[in-house]
Structure formats: structure tokens, C-alpha cells
Amino acid sequence: MDALGIDDKFCLFREGYVKAYIDFIFNSSVERQFDAFSSGFFRVCESQVMGLLHPKELKGMLIGQPVTDLHPFEKVAVYAGVTKDEPLIGWFWSFLHDLPQEKQRTFFKFLTGSDRIPIGAIATQIQIHVAPVDPKVPLSHLPLPTAVTCMSILMLPNYPNQELLDDKLSKAIDYTGGQGFGFQ
Numbered sequence: 001m002d003a004l005g006i007d008d009k010f011c012l013f014r015e016g017y018v019k020a021y022i023d024f025i026f027n028s029s030v031e032r033q034f035d036a037f038s039s040g041f042f043r044v045c046e047s048q049v050m051g052l053l054h055p056k057e058l059k060g061m062l063i064g065q066p067v068t069d070l071h072p073f074e075k076v077a078v079y080a081g082v083t084k085d086e087p088l089i090g091w092f093w094s095f096l097h098d099l100p101q102e103k104q105r106t107f108f109k110f111l112t113g114s115d116r117i118p119i120g121a122i123a124t125q126i127q128i129h130v131a132p133v134d135p136k137v138p139l140s141h142l143p144l145p146t147a148v149t150c151m152s153i154l155m156l157p158n159y160p161n162q163e164l165l166d167d168k169l170s171k172a173i174d175y176t177g178g179q180g181f182g183f184q
Contacts, residue, residue, distance in 0.1 A: 045061075063116060064114065064116030064117050065116060065117050066105060066115060066116055066117075067104060067105045067108045067115055067116065067117055068101065070093075070096050070097065070104055070108070071097075073126050074093050076126070077126045077127070077128055078126070078127045078128070079127075079128050079129075079130070080127065080128070080129040080130065081129055081130035081131065081132070081158075082128075082130040082158070087162075088130060088156070088158055088159065088165065089128070091159075091161075091162040091165045091166075092128070092156065092165060092169070094162070095162070095165060095166050095169060103173065106173055107169075107173050110147055110172065110173050110176055111126065111147045111149065111152055111154055112147075112149055112152050113149035113150070126152050126154065127151065127152060127153040127154070128153075128154045128156055129153055129154065129155050129156065130156050130157070130158050131155060131156070131157050131158060132158055133157050133158045133159070133160070139160070139164055142157055142159065142164070142168065143157055143168075144168050144169075144171055144172040144175070145157065145168060145169055145172045146172070156169075
């Protein structure tokens with residue numbers, strides 16, 4: 001017996017029990033579900049290819065890459081109701097490029113529903129639809145921008161100045177937490 005009065009056989013029994021319990025929780029209890037997942041996964045992703053990938057590359061294939069630069073999206077953006085040379089569009093991109101990277105990812109999530117870019121889709125097309133603004137509406141009552149996440153469409157009111165655009169776009173991103181569809 002040891003100093004605590006517990007003999008070695010009990011310690012070995014306890015250690016074996018803990019190992020068996022862990023094996024059951026993480027392996028045996030989910031074996032059927034894991035086998036089904038594994039079969040489907042390797043049907044889509046050939047197992048020979050998997051041996052060539054590093055874990056980070058596989059993760060990128062499965063969940064995409066984080067947004068780190070909005071310039072490629074600016075290059076392929078499509079505009080409706082405005083041309084890319086109009087001041088509103090310049091203000092818009094200036095605002096986005098001046099944001100810290102974390103806020104840029106939040107904007108991207110607001111716009112697309114995800115802060116990640118699928119592998120090979122760096123040039124995902126962003127559509128910016130500019131809505132006319134009624135001049136009779138006070139500036140403080142102009143609506144916030146909205147997003148149609150499934151189509152990557154930003155509905156942007158035609159704000160008359162950069163300060164108002166910056167304020168309204170900041171609020172839209174912050175209020176929704178980057179969710180795109182509505183307020184939390």
C-alpha cells in the first residue's frame with residue numbers, strides 16, 4: 001500500500017477504467033457516425049490527395065481563407081445605379097481600406113455571411129447597388145446600408161458626402177455584428 005492507503009491494483013484499475021471511458025466517448029460511441037462521415041468525405045476528396053496536404057491546407061479547403069485584403073474585390077466589383085468613377089464609390093472603398101483588418105472581415109461577413117473566402121474564389125464578385133435618395137428626407141433619417149448575403153449584394157443609399165457614408169456604414173456593420181440580414 002502507498003502512503004494514502006490505496007494499493008497499486010486499484011490505481012491500475014482506475015487508470016484502465018479512465019482509458020476505456022475516454023476510448024468509448026471519443027471512439028466507440030461515434031464510430032458509426034464517423035465511418036459514414038469518413039466514407040462521404042473521401043468520396044469527395046480522394047484519399048491519395050489527402051496525403052499531399054498539410055493540415056493548414058486541408059483546413060483552408062474545408063473552411064476557406066480569412067479575408068486579408070479587399071483590393072481584389074474592388075477590382076471585380078459590379079455597380080448598379082452608379083459607375084465606379086463616382087465619388088460615392090471612391091468614398092466607399094476609401095472607408096473600407098482605412099478600416100482595421102478585423103473590421104474589414106466584419107464588413108465582409110456583413111456582405112457575404114462569412115468572413116472567409118472559399119479556396120480559389122479570391123475574385124468573388126461583389127455587387128453594389130446604389131439607391132437614389134429622396135432630397136426631402138433629412139440626412140439623419142437616411143437608411144443604413146443593407147446586404148443580401150447569399151448574392152453578395154450591398155444596397156447602398158446614395159449618400160451626399162463621405163462623412164455620412166462612413167457613419168451609416170459603420171453603424172450598419174456594428175449594429176448587425178457582421179450578420180448582414182438584420183439587427184441582433
